[in-house]
Amino acid sequence: MVQRLKYSYGADPSQWGELFLPDLPAAGQRGVVVVIHGGYWRSTYGAELGEPLALDLAEHGMAAWNLEYRRAGNGGGWPATFQDVLAGIDKLADLAGQHSLDLGKVVALGHSAGGHLAVWAAGRGRLAGLGPGGEPADTGGVRLAGVVSQSGVLNVAEAERLNLSNGAVANLLGGPSSEFPRRYRRADPMAALPLDVPVYAVHAEADDDVPLAMSALYVDASGAGGVNAQLVMVPGDHFDLINPESPAYEVCRELVARLLG
Secondary structure, three states: EEEEEEEEEEOOOOOOEEEEEEOOOOOOOOOEEEEOOOOOOEOOOHHHHHHHHHHHHHHHEEEEEEOOOEEEOOOOOOHHHHHHHHHHHHHHHHHHHHOEEEEEEEEEEEOOOOHHHHHHHOOHHHHHOOOOOOOOOOOOOOOOOOOEEEEOOOHHHHHHOOOOOOHHHHOOOOOOOOOHHHHHHHHHHHHHHOOOOOOOEEEOOOOOOOOOOOHHHHHHHHHOOOOOOEEEEEEEOOOHHHHHOHHHHHHHHHHHHHOOO
């Protein structure tokens, strides 16, 4: 039996998450999967994309936190979208005691733009703060123990160069990199390498929405130290990755379970 509980982590209507809880294991604590949906960071797409994944994970015995956040077009963009993802993950600290969550086993499953946000969040301790004053690196909050990126946009500079989804990166960050170079660097998961947690960069073989280079370039760059990311190719297209009945998604579920240990 899966229990579903919705919690806010801020005052905005998009600042919420839904916790999907399976029966508590005999050990008394459970890790949790943060599900971060895609949609090229645009407000057209929301947490309904992650709901089937969160439900499936819970049905397979894993607690899941389906995270909503402000997107470009409804109060998001830079820096709000990024702040929301961190705040949404940190909300788990408030829920841990009540729901027996193991904060040492928090992993993320992110699709497309959500893969970008998930891998970016895993590097939060290595990136400068998001405020206008350029605060020091973030040293607090809930840390991710690993990430499964599903055809994630893991190289922001290359995504801008390719003009993915008709300028989605510039739409997120408020303009081109020529105007906001520091902003682009701080938003790029590449800038946080090397990471000290595992990243599985899963990519669909027939993905026409996010090029393979988004995952491949990230994985290649991760070899310079830390924990090397791994590229995992799966059959299907971009949306097979979020279809719980597809072989592509089943691979993602298995990798998430592996990270939870």
